[in-house]
Amino acid sequence: MTAGGIDLRAGGGADIDAVMAVMSDSFDRRYGEAWTAPQCAGLLPMPGVWLTLASDHAGAIGFSLSRVVANEAELLLLAVRSSTQRRGVGKMLLQRFIEDAKKRGADRLHLEVREGNHAVKLYEEFGFALVGRRRNYYSGPDGRCYDALTMAKIVDGLD
Ligand SMILES: CC(C)(COP(=O)(O)OP(=O)(O)OC[C@H]1O[C@@H](n2cnc3c(N)ncnc32)[C@H](O)[C@@H]1OP(=O)(O)O)[C@@H](O)C(=O)NCCC(=O)NCCS
Known part of the structure; x- marks a missing residue:
């Protein structure tokens, strides 16, 4: 266990149900940002892909x-159950992503996030900067579309 009784561990295919439970609880359905179980299960076995799970008791x-x-x-997805948000779990997962990415040889980190998502503030706090925009990248169930912001961070031994 780490700070606050939160444990971070590497996940795998056996954790898809847990991932989907968090996914459906955390993402706002209006924006079409969440992935489906087949999307996650299809990506997980691919080279260079890794999953980190945060758990409490x-x-x-x-x-x-x-x-x-x-x-x-690339940080593809980051999510925390709504009942445990604003307690630092997102920051723990983002910090772990940065550390793992460096261990895997990355020096350029990037991600896409919907414009207006409060996660933008979190990413900025960790040094990610706006580098691009993808128009109408996300589409909600009502057909409305939302831009994605591309954010990037260069890391070195000091991060
Ligand atoms: C984004 C998300 C992962 C953050 O998780 P979290 O555990 O709440 O994050 P933290 O408690 O570590 O908060 C980190 C920072 O994010 C920002 N933040 C998080 N929730 C916020 C909110 N409701 N309003 C404004 N800022 C918010 C703040 O900068 C916060 O820092 P602070 O508490 O010191 O002000 C979580 O809100 C979530 O799962 N959202 C839905 C899924 C999503 O949109 N993911 C991002 C795109 S993949």
Whole structure:
């Protein structure tokens, strides 16, 4: 266990149900940001992809899904159960992503996030900066579309 009784561990295919439980609880359905179980299960076995699960005494409360290709690592998903948000779990998972990415040889980190998502503030706090925009990247169930912001961070031995 780490600070606050939260444990971070590497996950795998056996954790898809836990991932989907957090996914459906955390993402706002209006924006079409959440992934389906087949999307997650299909990506997990691919080279360079890794899953990190955050748990407390009651089970999984958050996760991150990431991928490294050569010297670039991408944070694909980050989510924390709504009942445990604003307690630092997102920061723990983001810090772990940065550390794992560096261990895997990445020096450029990037991610996409919906414009207006409060996670933008979290990413900025960790040194990610806006580098691009993908118009209408997300589409909600009502057909409305939302831009994605591309954010990136260069890491070195001091991060
Ligand atoms: C984004 C998310 C993972 C953050 O998880 P969390 O455990 O609440 O994060 P933390 O408690 O570590 O908070 C980190 C920072 O995020 C920002 N933040 C998180 N929730 C926020 C909110 N409701 N309003 C404003 N800022 C918020 C703040 O900067 C916060 O720092 P602070 O508490 O010191 O002000 C969580 O809100 C979530 O699962 N959201 C739905 C899924 C999602 O949109 N993921 C991001 C795109 S993949």
